[in-house]
Amino acid sequence: MFEFCVDPKTLEGISWIACYLTTPKHQSMYWSVLVVLLLIGLTAPFTMLLGFFGAWLKRSVFLPFQFMGWLYTSTVRGVPELIFFLFVPIALDQLVELIRHKIKCSDWTDAVYQGNDFVVCTAAKMPLGEAEQWVHHTWNFALAVTAFSIVFGAFAANIIDGALKAVPKNQLETAQAYGMSKRQIFFRVHMPQMWVYALPGLSNLWQVLIKGTPLLFLLGIQDIVYWAKELGGLKTQVYQYPHPDIRVWYFLGLLFFYLLLTWISQIGFDRLTKIVSKGQATMGGQAATGGRV
Amino acid sequence: MAIEDQANQGGSVLSMVDIHKRFGDLEVLKGVSLEAKAGDVIALIGSSGSGKSTFLRCANLLEVPQKGDIRFQGEAMEWKVRGGEREPANADQVRKVRANLSMVFQQFNLWSHMSVLQNVIEAPVTVLKKSKIEAEALGRSLLEKVGIGDKADVYPSQLSGGQQQRAAIARALAMEPAAMLFDEPTSALDPELEVEVLKVIRGLAREGRTMLLVTHDMSLAREVANHVIFLHQGVIEEQGPPAEVFDSPKSTRLQQFLSASASE
Numbered sequence: 367m368f369e370f371c372v373d374p375k376t377l378e379g380i381s382w383i384a385c386y387l388t389t390p391k392h393q394s395m396y397w398s399v400l401v402v403l404l405l406i407g408l409t410a411p412f413t414m415l416l417g418f419f420g421a422w423l424k425r426s427v428f429l430p431f432q433f434m435g436w437l438y439t440s441t442v443r444g445v446p447e448l449i450f451f452l453f454v455p456i457a458l459d460q461l462v463e464l465i466r467h468k469i470k471c472s473d474w475t476d477a478v479y480q481g482n483d484f485v486v487c488t489a490a491k492m493p494l495g496e497a498e499q500w501v502h503h504t505w506n507f508a509l510a511v512t513a514f515s516i517v518f519g520a521f522a523a524n525i526i527d528g529a530l531k532a533v534p535k536n537q538l539e540t541a542q543a544y545g546m547s548k549r550q551i552f553f554r555v556h557m558p559q560m561w562v563y564a565l566p567g568l569s570n571l572w573q574v575l576i577k578g579t580p581l582l583f584l585l586g587i588q589d590i591v592y593w594a595k596e597l598g599g600l601k602t603q604v605y606q607y608p609h610p611d612i613r614v615w616y617f618l619g620l621l622f623f624y625l626l627l628t629w630i631s632q633i634g635f636d637r638l639t640k641i642v643s644k645g646q647a648t649m650g651g652q653a654a655t656g657g658r659v
Numbered sequence: 660m661a662i663e664d665q666a667n668q669g670g671s672v673l674s675m676v677d678i679h680k681r682f683g684d685l686e687v688l689k690g691v692s693l694e695a696k697a698g699d700v701i702a703l704i705g706s707s708g709s710g711k712s713t714f715l716r717c718a719n720l721l722e723v724p725q726k727g728d729i730r731f732q733g734e735a736m737e738w739k740v741r742g743g744e745r746e747p748a749n750a751d752q753v754r755k756v757r758a759n760l761s762m763v764f765q766q767f768n769l770w771s772h773m774s775v776l777q778n779v780i781e782a783p784v785t786v787l788k789k790s791k792i793e794a795e796a797l798g799r800s801l802l803e804k805v806g807i808g809d810k811a812d813v814y815p816s817q818l819s820g821g822q823q824q825r826a827a828i829a830r831a832l833a834m835e836p837a838a839m840l841f842d843e844p845t846s847a848l849d850p851e852l853e854v855e856v857l858k859v860i861r862g863l864a865r866e867g868r869t870m871l872l873v874t875h876d877m878s879l880a881r882e883v884a885n886h887v888i889f890l891h892q893g894v895i896e897e898q899g900p901p902a903e904v905f906d907s908p909k910s911t912r913l914q915q916f917l918s919a920s921a922s923e
Contacts (some may be wrong), residue, residue: 546786
């Protein structure tokens with residue numbers, strides 16, 4: 367990275383560390399921090415969307431929808447996440463390839479499932495074999511976001527459903543009595559009052575999501591845990607171990623990274639709680655309004 | 660829905676004929692009728708479980724009666740049958756009727772996440788499609804009128820019960836309704852807080868507003884109503900002008916009820 371890094375062996379102290387921490391591999395690790403943040407940033411909104419959709423299914427008066435909502439939340443919640451993170455990306459990947467295969471290679475005669483192998487025509491590969499490296503990375507990442515969203519969405523659906531049920535009936539009935547439509551009741555009264563009941567659960571879910579990001583490693587995405595393990599145990603010609611095994615420092619760094627992330631989010635959630643509980647007859651609401659007059 | 664129009668016509672605002680309502684096996688209303696003309700103040704009295712609140716809630720269809728006709732300003736409510744149960748056929752019509760019959764609840768039911776002023780302008784803006792500026796101007800003047808003009812920007816949880824109920828009355832008035840439905844508006848209040856709410860209700864009656872009033876407060880019913888209906892076990896046991904109903908009750912049940920209320 368720096369000009370003086372041509373031969374690190376001749377360097378000492380700060381300049382050696384500066385060179386060591388800016389090797390291409392280390393730069394990949396810094397990028398992977400962004401990957402983790404991007405995963406969280408993308409998963410959160412999709413989780414909320416799926417959460418609302420799941421809650422809507424569960425609350426539907428149409429029985430098949432209700433059943434689908436129940437099936438989604440109870441299966442995902444009942445299965446260990448690890449299994450889902452392994453299953454969803456592979457299943458999704460194969461499903462997409464199978465569909466592309468049926469469309470693009472309709473003249474293909476061989477079976478797709480040959481024993482233990484899953485074989486589709488080259489044109490159906492997703493992404494295509496000749497596609498650039500970043501396309502592959504993006505596709506894998508998209509699968510990871512999907513898997514995370516499906517898993518956390520089921521929890522969010524339960525939280526939102528419970529929170530919607532917790533809103534006092536008379537608040538909704540009053541809106542009805544004043545001529546509001548179902549839509550208006552939902553967006554003007556039901557949803558605004560729901561957050562105060564949903565936030566504690568969602569804040570937990572958010573922490574679990576942050577803490578779950580190292581599972582990316584399982585999906586073949588080189589996240590920060592991968593790099594910490596890799597770099598901590600790396601011995602190269604140019605950079606000799608500054609210490610017999612420095613993995614402990616990398617993991618300590620990770621520990622602080624995750625603590626910082628969860629600490630910042632806790633502050634964020636505390637603020638949100640204050641906002642949504644304004645006027646509500648909860649502890650937070652009373653605190654925010656300065657108590658009863 | 661200008662108030663003076665109906666006052667001039669003296670036409671029918673609400674007519675409910677032979678209303679039957681049953682919850683499961685429990686028959687709460689067994690054929691109750693009522694006719695409210697513009698300017699009428701009708702008091703519904705009776706012991707707990709007599710069906711008076713349920714009857715009031717049938718007026719704006721918070722409860723759907725299984726049998727009976729409802730006409731609002733001469734327009735008959737449309738019905739359909741689904742799964743063996745009757746329900747309103749026209750959602751727009753239901754919303755129109757509700758917007759014109761503002762209800763004041765026993766437990767006030769102010770929306771807790773909105774300030775007092777937001778509570779008052781909410782339905783005028785979302786349902787009546789009034790501009791926010793116009794609704795706020797009216798809302799503030801109504802809050803002045805009920806004596807809590809200084810509380811416009813606080814949350815309901817910061818108000819006393821009496822103040823909350825007055826805010827709820829301002830919210831009902833902001834709809835400029837054809838008639839107002841009061842469901843035991845003072846029952847949840849301590850006696851000293853009741854006074855301020857009673858003052859507002861008396862004022863509204865003097866203005867000639869059409870009101871249906873379910874109440875336990877016999878002196879209020881006697882004072883403001885021009886017609887009193889005594890319900891007993893889901894039927895009208897006796898009705899008439901307050902002087903007749905309160906001073907010379909004919910049925911034994913009403914006599915018993917009135918002497919029990921007096922000794923309360």
